[in-house]
Amino acid sequence: MSQYQDIKQLAYQANMQLPKLNLVVFTFGNVSQADRDSGVFAVKPSGVPYEELTPEKMVIVDFEGKTVEGVLRPSSDTKTHALLYKQCEGIGGICHTHSMYATSWAQSHRDIPIYGTTHADHNTVDIPCAAPMDDEMINGDYEYETGHQILKCLQERGLSYKELEMILIGNHAPFSWGINAEKAVYNSAVLEAIAQMAFLTEQINPKAVRLKEALIRKHYERKHGPGSYYGQ
Numbered sequence: 278m279s280q281y282q283d284i285k286q287l288a289y290q291a292n293m294q295l296p297k298l299n300l301v302v303f304t305f306g307n308v309s310q311a312d313r314d315s316g317v318f319a320v321k322p323s324g325v326p327y328e329e330l331t332p333e334k335m336v337i338v339d340f341e342g343k344t345v346e347g348v349l350r351p352s353s354d355t356k357t358h359a360l361l362y363k364q365c366e367g368i369g370g371i372c373h374t375h376s377m378y379a380t381s382w383a384q385s386h387r388d389i390p391i392y393g394t395t396h397a398d399h400n401t402v403d404i405p406c407a408a409p410m411d412d413e414m415i416n417g418d419y420e421y422e423t424g425h426q427i428l429k430c431l432q433e434r435g436l437s438y439k440e441l442e443m444i445l446i447g448n449h450a451p452f453s454w455g456i457n458a459e460k461a462v463y464n465s466a467v468l469e470a471i472a473q474m475a476f477l478t479e480q481i482n483p484k485a486v487r488l489k490e491a492l493i494r495k496h497y498e499r500k501h502g503p504g505s506y507y508g509q
């Protein structure tokens with residue numbers, strides 16, 4: 278049996294959540310689970326339909342993006358995952374989808390404004406939409422550069438990957454992360470819900486205003502502050 282059986286199983290379970298949560302169609306989307314002690318992660322193979330996935334088919338890749346174990350090709354977004362794991366020590370799981378509403382905001386090059394308490398329960402800021410990548414990045418090592426684009430956006434906005442676990446890439450789609458693959462998938466589902474609610478809010482009232490600072494603080498700290506009972 279593979280020495281990486283545990284992370285293969287976790288990555289498999291997390292990937293199988295994506296179609297269940299209506300976050301993907303066909304083979305879109307990918308989730309990975311890291312093993313920090315071994316310096317590797319398990320990621321979905323490329324182009325395999327969800328109904329044909331098994332834990333054994335997960336591909337083991339190191340933080341440079343090199344396949345360590347597995348016969349299938351790792352997800353085409355693997356280098357984005359590798360870079361984020363390499364640069365952000367606290368990340369244990371990463372998820373990428375083309376979920377309908379979050380992707381629509383990304384395609385519109387818009388941050389998702391913080392309109393409600395669902396958003397504030399998870400983040401205190403608008404969900405950033407990283408700038409679309411320039412031609413040089415696209416024609417270069419595209420997936421690796423996508424990772425750089427995420428990190429650059431966080432840095433420019435003065436945000437830590439520990440405070441904000443979700444982002445949009447302009448022209449592309451969302452990425453999310455967390456302490457493990459399960460949390461990364463949870464964050465993708467939360468992001469999709471936030472994106473849908475923000476869209477509907479603007480449809481109902483094009484002049485809708487951002488949530489008041491007092492409510493942002495209240496909701497975020499209720500869940501994440503020192504007196505919280507949710508635990509992170």
Ligand SMILES: [Zn+2]
Nearest residue numbers: 373374375450
């Ligand atoms: Zn994509």
